[in-house]
Amino acid sequence: MPDLYEMSASQLAEILRDKKASAVEVTRSVLARIESVEEKVRAYITVTPDLALEMAADADRMLAAGEAQPLTGIPIAVKDNMCVRGFKTTCGSRILHNYVPPYDATVVQRIKNQGMVIVGKANMDEFAMGSSTETSWWGPTHNPWDFNMIAGGSSGGSVAAVAASEAVVALGSDTGGSIRLPAAFCGVTGIKPTYGAVSRYGLVAYASSLDQIGPIARDATDIALMLNLLCGHDPLDSTSVPREYPDFTTFMNKSIRGMTLGMPREFFGKLENHDVVRVMEEARKVLEDLGVTFVDLSLPHLDYGIAAYYIIAPSEASSNLARYDGVKYGHRAEKYDGMIDMYCRTRAEGFGPEVKRRIMLGTYALSSGYYDAYYLKAAKVRTLITEDFKRAFSRCDAIFCPTGPTPAFAIGEKIDDPIQMYLTDVFTIPVNMAGLPGMSLPGGFSDQGLPVGFQLIAPHFEEGRLVQLASEFQNHTDYHLKRPPL
Amino acid sequence: MKITPEQVDYVALLGRLRLEPEEKEKYLGQLDDILKYMEMLSEVDTEGVEPMAGPVELYTPLREDVVQPSLPPEDALANAPARSGTSFKVPKIIE
Numbered sequence: 001m002p003d004l005y006e007m008s009a010s011q012l013a014e015i016l017r018d019k020k021a022s023a024v025e026v027t028r029s030v031l032a033r034i035e036s037v038e039e040k041v042r043a044y045i046t047v048t049p050d051l052a053l054e055m056a057a058d059a060d061r062m063l064a065a066g067e068a069q070p071l072t073g074i075p076i077a078v079k080d081n082m083c084v085r086g087f088k089t090t091c092g093s094r095i096l097h098n099y100v101p102p103y104d105a106t107v108v109q110r111i112k113n114q115g116m117v118i119v120g121k122a123n124m125d126e127f128a129m130g131s132s133t134e135t136s137w138w139g140p141t142h143n144p145w146d147f148n149m150i151a152g153g154s155s156g157g158s159v160a161a162v163a164a165s166e167a168v169v170a171l172g173s174d175t176g177g178s179i180r181l182p183a184a185f186c187g188v189t190g191i192k193p194t195y196g197a198v199s200r201y202g203l204v205a206y207a208s209s210l211d212q213i214g215p216i217a218r219d220a221t222d223i224a225l226m227l228n229l230l231c232g233h234d235p236l237d238s239t240s241v242p243r244e245y246p247d248f249t250t251f252m253n254k255s256i257r258g259m260t261l262g263m264p265r266e267f268f269g270k271l272e273n274h275d276v277v278r279v280m281e282e283a284r285k286v287l288e289d290l291g292v293t294f295v296d297l298s299l300p301h302l303d304y305g306i307a308a309y310y311i312i313a314p315s316e317a318s319s320n321l322a323r324y325d326g327v328k329y330g331h332r333a334e335k336y337d338g339m340i341d342m343y344c345r346t347r348a349e350g351f352g353p354e355v356k357r358r359i360m361l362g363t364y365a366l367s368s369g370y371y372d373a374y375y376l377k378a379a380k381v382r383t384l385i386t387e388d389f390k391r392a393f394s395r396c397d398a399i400f401c402p403t404g405p406t407p408a409f410a411i412g413e414k415i416d417d418p419i420q421m422y423l424t425d426v427f428t429i430p431v432n433m434a435g436l437p438g439m440s441l442p443g444g445f446s447d448q449g450l451p452v453g454f455q456l457i458a459p460h461f462e463e464g465r466l467v468q469l470a471s472e473f474q475n476h477t478d479y480h481l482k483r484p485p486l
Numbered sequence: 487m488k489i490t491p492e493q494v495d496y497v498a499l500l501g502r503l504r505l506e507p508e509e510k511e512k513y514l515g516q517l518d519d520i521l522k523y524m525e526m527l528s529e530v531d532t533e534g535v536e537p538m539a540g541p542v543e544l545y546t547p548l549r550e551d552v553v554q555p556s557l558p559p560e561d562a563l564a565n566a567p568a569r570s571g572t573s574f575k576v577p578k579i580i581e
Contacts (some may be wrong), residue, residue, distance in 0.1 A: 102561035195541040209540035308526045330563035344504035363501040379537030435541020
C-alpha cells in the first residue's frame with residue numbers, strides 16, 4: 001500500500017469508510033510529508049497543524065457516527081486569499097501580512113461542513129497578480145519537479161502542495177489562468193468553473209468580473225467530488241447564479257465516443273514549443289482512439305485577449321485595492337504627514353512591484369480622457385471574444401488547446417519583463433473573459449521531464465462534460481499518476 | 487500615446503502610491519511598453535458592439551428587509567492598526 005499522503009481523495013475516502021485508517025492518521029501522514037519536503041517546495045505561507053488535527057478529530061467523530069460525507073477527513077490546502085476565521089489570510093502581500101479574518105469564506109464554510117481538514121494556507125502571487133508565484137511577499141514557490149523552475153501562478157502554492165503530496169486536494173482561484181497554468185506546470189488536474197458557479201464571498205477580490213474559485217486535485221474523480229462540494233448558490237455573493245447543479249460524479253467513466261472537440265487555429269498557429277506541440281498531438285491521438293472527432297475552427301478575436309485582459313483586470317484591481325489604506329486592517333506606515341500621506345506611504349510600503357504596476361495601469365486606463373480608448377474599447381473586445389466562443393460551441397462540444405505556451409520556465413526568467421510574463425496567459429485568459437469553465441489536465445512530459453498540461457473548455461455550466469472527457473482520458477493514460485521524485 | 491513623467495506622478499497620486507524616483511522611472515518605461523502593446527486593440531472594429539462588464543446577466547438580487555446577524559464591533563475592529571473605543575482611529579483630517 002502506498003503512503004496515505006500519496007493517495008487521492010476518493011481512495012482515502014474508501015480507506016476512511018472501511019476504517020483502515022482514521023482521519024487523524026491521514027492528517028498526520030500529510031503533516032509529516034509537509035515537514036519533510038516543504039523547505040524545498042515552499043507551497044505554504046502558513047501551515048495549520050493544530051487546526052488540522054482538531055478538524056481531523058471532528059472528522060473521525062463524523063465517521064464514527066455514520067455522518068460522513070464523500071470528502072470527510074480529506075486534507076486540503078486553501079489559497080491564502082480565502083478567509084479562514086481566526087487564521088492569517090495574507091494574500092501573499094505585506095499589506096495584509098497580519099490580517100486575521102473574523103469570518104469564513106463560503107467555500108471554507110462548505111469545507112468545514114463536510115468535515116474536510118485544512119492543513120494550511122497556500123502561497124500565491126501577491127493579490128493573485130502573476131503567472132509564476134514569484135510576486136509573493138513571502139518568496140516564490142518551487143516546482144516540485146525541478147526546484148529551479150516556477151510552479152506557475154498565481155495559485156502556485158495550492159498546486160505545488162497537491163503535486164508534492166503536501167495536500168490531497170486544494171482550493172485555488174483563477175482570474176486569467178491562475179489555477180490552470182500551475183496545474184499544467186506541476187502535472188495535476190485543475191478546473192476553473194463557470195463564472196457564478198462557486199461563491200466568492202470571503203475571497204479577496206482582484207478583478208471581480210473575472211475571479212473564480214476552483215479545485216485542484218490528482219485526478220478527474222477528485223475534481224468531480226470537489227465540484228459537488230463547491231458549486232451552488234450563495235445569497236452572500238451577488239454574482240452567484242441561482243441554479244441546480246448535477247452530481248458531477250455521474251459523468252465519470254462514461255464513453256466520450258461521438259463527442260466533437262474544436263481546435264482553434266489561432267491557438268495552434270502560435271505554438272512554437274516542440275514539447276507542447278508533441279504533447280498536444282499525443283493527447284489528440286488518445287482522444288481520437290476513444291472516438292472523439294476533431295474539427296478545425298476559428299476564434300478570430302483571441303489574439304486580442306491579452307491586451308483587453310490587461311486593461312480590464314488592472315482597472316478592476318485599481319478599484320478593488322483602494323480599500324487597503326491602513327485604516328481598517330493590515331499594514332499602516334509608521335511615519336506620515338496627514339491623512340493622504342498616510343495612505344500613500346502605507347500603500348507604497350505594503351504593495352510589491354507587480355501590484356503597484358497594475359494599480360498604476362488600471363488607474364491610468366480609468367482616468368479621465370483615457371476611459372474610452374482603453375477600458376471601454378477592451379470591454380467591447382471582450383464581447384467579441386465571448387461571441388467567438390458562442391459560435392465555436394455551435395460546432396463542437398468542447399474546445400481542445402494547450403494550457404501554457406511552454407512547460408514551466410526558470411525562476412527569475414521573466415520577472416523583470418512584464419509583457420513576457422503576461423504572454424504566458426495567452427491560452428487561459430480568453431476563458432475568463434467569457435466566463436467559461438476550463439480545465440487543465442496532465443498530457444505528458446517535456447524532454448527534460450517537466451509536466452505539460454492541456455486544456456479543455458466547455459460552454460457555461462457544462463463542467464460535467466469536462467469531467468467526462470478528463471475521466472476517460474485518465475482511464476487510458478497514466479500521466480496523472482506520475483509523482484515528482486522528492 | 488506616449489506616457490509622460492507628469493502623468494506617472496498624477497496617476498500615482500490618484501492611486502495613492504508614493505513612488506521613489508527610480509520606481510517612477512521604471513514604471514514610466516514599463517507602462518509605455520505595455521500601453522504600446524495595447525495599441526493592437528485599435529485594429530479591432532468595435533462599431534456598434536456593446537461593451538461587456540461581466541460574464542453573467544447583470545441583475546440586482548433582492549432579499550426581504552429582515553435584520554440578519556452581522557459582525558460584532560469587537561471582531562470588526564480586531565485588525566485595526568489603531569482604534570479608539572469602538573472606532574477606527576485615523577490621522578487628523580481637518581486642522
